[in-house]
Amino acid sequence: MIRVENLVKTFGSFRAVDGVCLDVGEGEIHGFLGPNGAGKTTTIRVVAGLLKPDAGRVTIAGHDLAADPGAAKGALGFIPDRPFLYEKLTAAEFLRFHGGLYGLQTAEIEPRAQALLAEFDLVAWRDELVESFSHGMKQRLVMCAAFLHRPRAVLVDEPMVGLDPRGMILIKEIFRRMSREGVAILMSTHTLEVAQEMCDRISIILAGRIVACGTVDELRALAGTEDAPLTPAFLKLTGGAGFRESEP
């Protein structure tokens, strides 16, 4: 459902993404892990259509992102790491706007928006300006928007940032349900426990390249850390606990 082939993205002389390949099938929750500056967010942004790749191909639900961006983006729901929204719109207005961008008619948007606001516990805030929302509420509103047009694939960058424990449980439940309904989810995260608990498969990116891909057990076996939590395997596969920060 989400296919990334030999993706390359450079910033000046810095190669942020260097030949990344990913394949997320229908109903799969695919974790995308890597240390800071490894190229996760750049990859996610290219797949979301926010950055133009220097080479490679991205297809969403069979639509080539470069050749048919409208159809590809229409099949995708995107949840960024930082929920920047239009502060002067209310939650309901933002969802109407978002639905309009995805070609939904107003009559179609209203009941769907109401259901999503209820699901994400935002009904009481539907007619309040976004500027009065907390970070977690904005994050939940972004998720409502991402699911509004019933996407076939979802791209999530750090889904748990800013959410309270109740919000986290809610998101996990929703992702699992969407996965059962056949939605492909590509999820970048630093929270290894979440990745271990939720993901069918995990890809680990380091210095712009995928260094490992497989189920949690396969990754642990690859790292030689069987029966341990995912953290030691992650550290081993990404070259230890050293600190990296190089992404622009």
Place this chain on the structure above:
Amino acid sequence: MRHAFPWLLLPTVWGARNRARRRQRGDGLRAALFGAMGAFTFAAIFAVVLWLTLQLLDYEELGDYLVRLGLGWLFLTFLSFVAFSAVVTSLATFFLSEDLRLLLAAPVPRERLFYSRHLRTVVQSSWMVVAFVLPVLLAIGLARCATAGYYVTAVATVVPFVLIPSALGALATLLLVSVFPARRARDVLMLMGLGFAAALVLLLRFIRPERLLSVQSLPDVTAFFATLQSPVTPFLPSFWAGESLYAALRGGVDWLHLGCLWTSALAATVLARAAYDRHYFSAWSKAQEGRKARFTRLLWLERLLRRLPAAPSSRALLVKDLKVFLRDTSQWSQLLLLLALALVYVYNFRVLDLERIPYMSAVLKNAYAFVNLAMAAFVMSAVAVRFVFPAVSAEGAAFWIVRSAPVSVRRFLWSKFWTGFLPILVLSEALTIASNQMLGITPLLRVLAAGAIAFMTLALVGLACGMGARHPRFHAENLTQVAGSYGGVAFMVLAVAFILVVVGLLAWPASLYLWHQQTGFPLGRGRQALMLLSLLAAAALSVSIFRRSMAGGVRALEQLD
């Protein structure tokens, strides 16, 4: 050891230094343009005041009286300006600045925080007044051959003079924030300020100061001066400043009024400090409270736009842009000032008395029609750089929503174009038609001007929209910054060049036609063809600029990383 309060100003100083070191593209052009504009304004103020003061030298006592009165009025105006500006500035420096959370969380003594913030307030709220008063006082001093003592007194007067309204403004803000939430207080203030500015513009224009230049209205002059004298009271710092400078001009020192200025400045600062010491933290806490600001839902707008025969995505963009604009006080409130300026613009044509020059009135009127066209187009450029140029940048950090949606950047940019084009077209046509009606020009020129301004609006809005997309500033703190950026300045330069070329292309055939009509000489076919060509060239230039700008904007957005 803890550092003194100037330490807290270091981030501002370092920030400015870093900006100066890391030059961006277009900084040189911007600095040259703004520098030239500043130097020109300085020179113009200096020349006018020097000329006026030299003229007044011929009238001995009346001249002296007028200089004294003039100084009193000048400082009275500045007093109100600095006080109001200080209220607005201290709202930002004491309550809304992002760095306050860091500073308040740090072990910074409250009085140091107060002094550092107050110094910023004083500088930010009074630099413009000081920049204006400098050439004025310099010109008066030179015209009156003042001694060095006058210039020393000028510095000793201006410093306490700006400190007093700044401290009082800071006190007013403290009171205001204690009553309203900080952001709501800013909206209230902004509206009050713009209402005040609009009223001032209208008032100054409608009292028609040009009447004083007319010989027939001389008997009114004494009444005029009596009115001028009334607000200059000896209890205000403006009076003390005027008197101190007047005494220095005559070679003396007015210790009483200088003393009044300095003691009041110190007292106001101490009072403000005491008040902030006592009430600042509670006012700050109040300012941090979550706000559930009231706002208009504008459901009628949504219902109305839903009927538009457009794609859902275009409608969604339009509804969003209009709602965001109408809910942001800092955006729509500028329309008040624009409305006042438009009224003054049209009113100027109403009071323009060209009939006083009987033989020339017809020629002058028609020549004025082109001046009017150029002026209306300049107004449009100013409106476009303020409202259309920042339209793409206005998406800010939320631009990811549109970019990740299945909406082409072409559709996005065209939506921005239409949102700006239609209201600006209505405004430009209204201004041109109304002012030409009042001028009483020939019907041919009226039609030509109405058509021309439509084409020029198309080109100017297209240029603003396209250049705004090519030079976006998504991280700008406010949209005024975007308008003043390299792209905004470049847009204004191109717009002025475009207007001059188009007015030239229109003025030549139109004036030729009118001349032939007046003199009765027949117009040759070759010349007619050239005239038509000139008109067509103006239209073609407008359409071409519009198309190229929009295409360039779309390309730039497509390549955006």
